[in-house]
Amino acid sequence: MSLVVYLAAGLFGLSAVVLFRRPRTAVRNPLTVSTCVSIVLGSVVFVCSAPITLAAVNGLTGIPNFGAPLTYGMLSAYSCSLLILLIQWRGGPGERVRRMVLRSIAAYGPLVVAIIVLFALGDAHTERLTDLDTYYANTPYLREMILLYLVGHSAATLAMCAVCVKWSREVTGLLRAGLRLILAGLLLDVVGFQLTKYTAVVARWSGHDLDVLSTTVAPPMASLGALLCSAGFVLPRLLPPALAHARGLRDYRRLGPLWSRVRFVSTAPKPPSTWWQLPQERLHWREVSIHDALLGLAPYFDDRVRERALADARSAGRTPHEARIAAEAAMLADAARRAAAREEPPGAPSGYRLHATEVSGTDGLVELAQALVRPPAEITVREGTVRTSHG
Structure with a gap:
């Protein structure tokens, strides 16, 4: 499972690098910054949720299962960042955008704090790297912590689904395609990750064992859903310039016969030759x-x-x-x-x-x-x- 989530994190990170290839220009664009922050937080969530990472974090801190609140807190921050990204993407009056961003932070900031407090109050002395949600599903405070992070993630996901459905009716072209990819990723997250987690936890409450849903089904579904969401956010941003560069490369090559005929006459200064020149x-x-x-x-x-x-x-x-x-x-x-x-x-x-x-x-x-x-x-x-x- 670690390999799957590390691969998802790597693909996430790669898309952030592509978007942030020109830092000086990117930092002046709130939309680019929001996109990169969301992608980076998503990558961190995947890295933190890998069993190898959880074991390393627990060993470094000396606290059994400390990787759990770290992962859940990061997941909540990621959910918040997705809402902020959608707000920035849709745009509108600056004051309205800032107000909605602050509301999102005000909702998820206390949620992260509550997750940490509940973990501190609970009894989680037995290290669980893959089945903590179901193992501690009936443990006081930890039960509330697990339910809280799931509800927080579900709230952000459902809100985004509603916005994507409404907005996709108003736009066309690449933006609509991106919204549909995001919606597909969100629905996959809802069905493949959240629903399986809820089912496994509720099964534990009723004395049944459906841990396989939480430990085997949920992680790859979450990875695939997040990658679809990432593609949906990145596609409208990267595809137009990618097509423009493809056309530029095509025209550059098609001008070859003309350039070979007249190049000996040109006195234009040649720019420094760099392999990364677009x-x-x-x-x-x-x-x-x-x-x-x-x-x-x-x-x-x-x-x-x-x-x-x-x-x-x-x-x-x-x-x-x-x-x-x-x-x-x-x-x-x-x-x-x-x-x-x-x-x-x-x-x-x-x-x-x-x-x-x-x-x-x-x-x-x-x-x-x-x-x-x-x-x-x-x-x-x-x-x-x-x-x-x-x-």
């Missing part, structure tokens, strides 16, 4: 460098090359836009060849503006780059025809 940052640098190179090649643009290529593209049945891009690619290829060979620019400056320099973003550059990826013979024939006409 795709969008690499794309931005390549975009700036290509524009700088196009500016340097402008004196070599030959309208005759472009017009001949434009006529060929139109006769081949291309649309006006496709023909324009193909003609610009041919003119650019000719200009790059002239500049690389240190030839003199054509007589009169062209003054022609490429489509890629008239539109924002990288779409125009990508179109130009892809137009350069043609059978070499096609460009060679066009360039050779122009050179012949020059001769």
